[in-house]
Amino acid sequence: MASAVKDSRSGYGPLLRTPGAWTFLLPGFLARQPFAMLTIGIVLLVQSTTGSYGTAGAVSATTGVAMALFAPQSGKLADRFGQRAVLIPGVLAHVAGVTALIILALAHAPLWALLAVAVPTGASTPQVGPMVRARWAARLGGSPLMPTAAAFESVTDEFTFVVGPVLATALCTGIHPAAGLVAEAALTLAGGLLFAAQRRSQPPVHRSQAGDRPRVSALSVPGVRVLIVAFLGIGAVFGGMQVSLTAFTQHIGQPGINGVLYGIFAGGNMLAGIACGAIAWKVGPRRRLLVAYGLLALATTPLWAVTAVPLLGAVGLVVGLCIAPALITGYTLVESLVPAAARTEAFTWLTGAVALGQAAAATSSGQLADRFGPSMGFLVPLAGTALALTVLLALRAHLLPRSSTVAAGGPADGAEDRVPAVSEDRERELARA
Template structure:
């Protein structure tokens, strides 16, 4: 739920797809750029390694044209963290049932996760602007329809239909921005810093988004949160599409008789999807379990603070991780950070009071962002060049599905056994994923490129 430096920019004139015409640099892999041994003989060395301190971020954000897509992109991706809570707050107001509100919000989240890779594939083939514009308009209309249906007391099936449409039309701005960084930077040691910056931005949206939504729904109107979601997506999405800086060139349709190599054709990405599902269970189970724990201990107001400690730890770790030069192989980095995540999640269920739980949640958060950053960086080198956006949407969607599964299981356990039982879900989810990562580590090798 995880998440660009100074390099010689590509100064070619933008093509209709917004990217520079392919040149010799496009055929160089990230590992070659670092002088590491070429794959497939072995795992890639880390392309992510900004200079120490804040210089990497300063260089990243000094990249010519970066702010042109970062600002509208942030406005358009913020609603990603607002939609679910906005649905819950509005529907609880109109139906009086948290169960109904949660089920409709879950439908939107699942549609968002399942449709995301298809949106990403279309963006790779037809160009980002050709996908973002209709998706932004459709999403704004779907959210507006859901709001109107809720306020007029429409039947439950209509609410579910509108929620599925709202989730399925969500513009995949975060993955598209990651693709733009890859196009803008080319093979560069700042690649890892870019992924770190994006991971921190994702975390920031999930800190700010719920706060903005809650404030609007409580101080203005229960529907104000969804209204802001629709407006931000529409305005931010259209402005983002209008800025072609760094946008990858459209690959077009596959020629007759040829087969398009999709992102999931890479075994390494399939393994990363499993890893990100495990990370998603951490987000989902903690959201539910921390609230249940705070209620059980008679301090319901602490739920938000406990989750803020977890999210704050992840943000801080993301900032620091992106500013450190890392020379070990990416697959080894992922195994180390994932092992730390499992170890940090393991004692969550043993906490019996808020203070120890907050300390363990902080440790868990510290391990999340580095794992997400390394996973996204690995995805960049294990998938074909024409499927970058699709690959990033698969990983984002995997976190969403893991979140839905984690929150569902943790909620059931909290109702049947208690909050501490729900706090065991992160260790189980990440533990299972880590075992698969360990057994199939050889799949995390970069895809050979022409």
């Protein structure tokens, strides 16, 4: 690609010196902040107006599931018509949905009305994270900086999910129960429109032309389906850890240390993400993913048996350290598996898989904790990662770059996006190409 970076070095310095990067990084950071504020903002508002955590959880879960199911469709439309064309109406629809949800909650509307509004609110959530990743892929092409970009985005996501809930909670408890969602809507509107205004950095639109092959979803790429399973397992770790740590600390009478333990877990994830981006990898991404995922599954094994708080914190730190390499490498593989015409969609499938895995794990961990004790909830991350690892090992051949089956648009685009099949011996060379 003409926009690809030619620098052969890795690391954050060369990455952040990529021409035009800051034009989408800063508004992208602002626009993705509300993503982490929505769920907790809904829980705090609905619980305050109904007095029921069950109702609040149902509304929040409905929003999350709608977000996960509709995100890939948003990505597909962005690939076809451009990010700006999808983002602007999506931002306006989301702000309208959040506003309606606030009004209904304050008016003590029945549950069915809250759920009815929660669906479009979640479905219209702007997928800024995947859009930023697609811009990196378009900007860097086959540059060795792609793993660094994936690491940078992973750290940014983790930082967002540390800051966002804290900000929303402070606003809801310190100002008004609806203040968190008001801030979420305001940031979505301002950040989303600023990000959409950055036209020069958005990936090119791949429109179908006469004689082109039919456009196919990124889901038709076998490697993407394998990665979705892997990301479901990663979501199971996030959801299982959140619920199980909460249940464990309440059981031992120290609910105040829940934030500390989860902070250690999230901190390990951030530290590993930073390290992954600073390393010049000599091992191919497929092999890195298999090793990292195996370590993640192994790290979750002792969680259910730990009863001492310091030891639980240490194990949680190790789990966090193992998540980032698997997550980052999965995103990195998209660039070699999926043509440019379907990359935003592919990224949204992976983001949605994490959200679905997280929601399912939170529910399963809560049920196990209620019936069999708080430690049993930690079996969910173990089961999720073990099953995903089995699928990864069985279908690892699909993670090698090969000729794409996804139509990229015009003949020039198709020629540019075709990736020849490679052997395991050439994986290292391809990773550094």
